[in-house]
Amino acid sequence: MNQQQKEAKYPVATDADSHRSTLTDDPSAHEAPAKSGHTIPVDKLLKTDNRSPLTTNVGQPIADDQNSLRAGERGPTLLEDFLLREKIQHFDHERIPERIVHARGAAAHGQFQLYKSLEELTTAKVLTDTSSPTPVFVRFSTVAGSRGSADTSRDVRGFAVKMYTPEGNWDIVGNNIPVFFIQDAIKFPDLIHAAKPEPDREIPQAATAHDTFWDFISLTPESMHMIMWIMSDRSIPRSFGMMEGFGVHTFRLINAQGKSTFVKFHWKPVLGVHSLVWDEAQQIAGKDPDFHRRDMSDSIKEGNFLEWELGIQTLAEEDEQKYDFDILDATKLWPEELLPVRRVGKMTLNRNPDNYFAETEQVAFNTTNVVPGISFSNDPLLQGRNFSYLDTQLSRLGSPNFTELPINRPVASVSNNQRDAQMRYTIDKGRVSYAPASLDGHSPDEVTPSQGGYKTYPEPVSGPKVRVRSRTFDDHYGQAKLFWNSMSGPEKEHIVKALQFELSKVETRSIRQRMLKNLQQVNKMLADQVAAALGEPETDGLARGSADSVEGAQKLADAMSETTASGGLQTSKALSMEGQPGGPKGRKVAILVADNIDVDQIVALKKALKKAGAIGELIGSSLGMLSESMEITKTFANTSPALFDAVFVPGGAGASTLKSKGDACVFLAQTYKHGKAIGVLGEAVELLTKALPEGAAFNKLGVVSEQNDSRQDQAIDQFVASVGSRHWKRPALELVAA
Ligand code: HDD
DSSP states (O other), X not given: OOHHHHHHHSOOOOGGGOOOOOOOSOGGGSOOOXXXXXXXXXXXXXXXXXXXXXXXXXXXXXXXXXXXXXXXXXXXXXXXXXXXXHHHHHHHTOOOOOOSSSOSEEEEEEEEEESSOOTTTOOOGGGTOOSSOEEEEEEEEESSSOTTSOTTSSSOEEEEEEEEETTEEEEEEEESSSSOSOSSGGGHHHHHHHHSOBTTTTBOTTOOOSHHXXXXXXTOGGGHHHHHHHTSGGGSBSOGGGOOEEOOSOEEEEOTTOOEEEEEEEEEETTOOOBOOHHXXXXXXXXXXXXXXXXXXXXXXXXXXXXXXXXXXXXXXXXTTSSSSOTTOTTOOOOTTTSOOEEEEEEEEEEOOSOIIIIIITOOOOTTOOOTTEEEOOOHHHHHHHHHXXXXXXXXXXXXXXXXXXXXXOSSOOXXXXXXXXXXXXXXXXXXXXXXXXXXXXXXXXXXXXXXOOOOOOOOOOOOOOOOOOGGGOOSSHHHHHHHHHSOHHHHHHHHHHHHHHHHTOOOXXXXXXXXXXXXXXXXXXXXHHHHHHTOOOXXXXXXXXXXXXXXXXXXXXXOOOOOSSTTOSOOGGGOSTTOOOSSTTOEEEEEOOTTBOHHHHHHHHHHHHHTTOEEEEEESSOEEEETTEEEOEETTTOOGGGOSEEEEOOBHHHHHHHTOHHXXXXXXXXXXXXXXXXXXXXXXXHHHHHSOTTOOOSSTTEEEEOOGGGHHHHHHHHHHHTTOOOTTOTTXXXXXX
């Protein structure tokens, strides 16, 4: 490269673009791009300038970054080459340990806006001050897989929210399931060791379908309620924005009079709760392992922000013992029919992080990050978590100064006598780093509770020191039954199939049999259906019947159990995903195309989709322009129907060409099988006839087909309206070859 070429590639820096990121708190000192929402410390530290001259980490300008320093053109590399050594050594140390659980995650920035002050319940400013929104950073994760595993593994999803409040950071470190596997934190290492890949061969990755997991579960009946959730479609969400979030534990809110109220936190997605089916989840894991994180960042980029309402369930202190479940037991939920969820504010995720490592990887959540007016209950799982999070950040991020990392810094000012340690950035002035101190620049003053200082709720406690589990935690099956009873027929079928899949992968028969015994405690029909797939005898002489047959499906739908520990409820509507708000918003439609397809219909469809908040993507045999303004962005080879919520084929001669393409037929057949919306117009109706078996649904159950030109607009509207719905009961499903 001659000098002129070099200058063209690396333009000479001007004063305006030569600054680097610094640690000043003055936002005007940087040229951070315009952002929506509030500024938090991480924004102020954003390095926006990549056009300045290349330098080492101490600012020495670098003239040649392509060649190391050698003794002679073909000679050995010299130790003197400090440029080579700095670059390679920095690279050698780039990785930090991944999280011990929840290693794979994706995050976004946003804000929380409270609707109305909750001052009757709490003094927390974030829950009493409606005047301005609180900045938030939210990380979603899977639990068992490594950082490079797939998004759509069957797993709990972490739902960790960091609120940068004026009284310090408040973290709700929750999941998308309201209960947990175990009641006591002392069992957490066992649970995770059992769920993670088996230690001899490190198999399987990001999957619970293996012996050690089910061995532990089969010997841990308290996990059965959680198992019902995990085996339901809740553990394979359609997108992060279509999941509920739960704080899981019982917390306390404390008001200005010092009165405490028990509380559970919920995040209710505005788009409703929706899931994939297992077949899709497995395909997506291969076709697009980044499915969820891509969906979130694309949605935000397109202005389709993700939204949840914060919900609270509250319980008066004096009602602590009112129900037949213990509110300190994290394997139990509070049925919403008994204790309704009050929606108190809205969280909107509207900005993608700028740098995965600096923000999403380095963010550190902690259940002890609470603010005045919010406190803990004695839930033994929460108490153990309150120890674990700070501890894990120390080893993962390497120093107690991890709170100084930009993403972890509070907006509230920090002032104390803690000093030094590795990677300290703050430069504390003066001689005083102790209290009490009389010397100049004396220590920061304590803040009394009346001035807003944090005060632990003075709950009276007494009793002998004992290692026991309270008898009030004894009921392990009652709420598992409530969950089972509350499922619709198709939801029950999906649970059965998930258990059949998982347990059939367990190699040790005694573990499978022990699991069947546990399942019998939840529901005999459920256990029998699973036993059938495992080649085990029926348990109770109950007629087995395949869930695939109409009678079998009905029997399963009708199979109920007598509940306990559920406050007298036999079912709870809130537990089922059926009847959730739905529709096309946030959905993706595959539009199959070939040369000479009807472009006007695509224009009309895209317009209708846009209006409904959905998007359409063109899929053809190769990339390229279909018309002057319409681009084919995916090929049959690089995508899959599993990545879309619906499929549409316009009419025209091109639709007839698609008839000779097996790929197009598979696209339609699989979309039919997975119960998703299909729209075909004109000549494409014949394509659909070819793709589906005899007896399949046409013009009903989410399949829209219209040959008549004059009715195409209505057909498009009808198709768009059915995008986002699933039709589980389509005829001839067992004949579909896909
Ligand atoms: Fe945990 C991470 C949620 C029980 C110990 N946990 C972690 C994350 C979430 C949860 C969302 C990821 C945070 C992030 O995105 O960085 N954990 C839960 C929930 C639980 C739960 C909802 C039960 C109700 N966890 C739990 C127990 C323990 C831990 C009982 C230990 C006693 N969890 C950890 C951890 C992690 C973690 C080892 C790993 C990475 C991290 O903390 O920052 O400390």
